Amino acid sequence: MIVRLIVFIAIFFIAWWLYRKFITFKGGQSPTKSEKAKSSKKEEAQESMVRCTECQTFTPRSHAIHDQEARPFCSAEHLKDFNKKSD
Structure with missing residues (x-):
C-alpha cells in the first residue's frame, strides 16, 4: 500500500516538473501579451x-x-x- 502511494507521488511530481518545463519552454518561444504591450508603450513614449x-x-x-x-x-x-x- 505504501509503495503504491510513493509511486503515485513520484509520478505526480515528475508530471508536474515536466509541465513546468513545458510552460517555460513555450513561454520562451513567443513574447507574451504583457511584453508586447510594454514594447508598444515604449515605442509610443519615444x-x-x-x-x-x-x-x-x-x-x-x-x-x-x-x-x-x-x-x-x-x-x-x-x-x-x-x-x-x-x-
Missing part, C-alpha cells in the same frame, strides 16, 4: 526631437513652438528674437 531655429538646441516636438512657416523654437522668447532679426 518622441522625435526638433532643433530650435534660434539657439540650435533640441526640444521635444510636442514642447516646441512653431511659427507660420513651421520652423520650431524652444521658447516664445526665441520666436520673438527670430522675428525681430527677420524684420
Whole structure:
C-alpha cells in the first residue's frame, strides 16, 4: 500500500516538473501579451526631437513652438528674437 502511494507521488511530481518545463519552454518561444504591450508603450513614449531655429538646441516636438512657416523654437522668447532679426 505504501509503495503504491510513493509511486503515485513520484509520478505526480515528475508530471508536474515536466509541465513546468513545458510552460517555460513555450513561454520562451513567443513574447507574451504583457511584453508586447510594454514594447508598444515604449515605442509610443519615444518622441522625435526638433532643433530650435534660434539657439540650435533640441526640444521635444510636442514642447516646441512653431511659427507660420513651421520652423520650431524652444521658447516664445526665441520666436520673438527670430522675428525681430527677420524684420
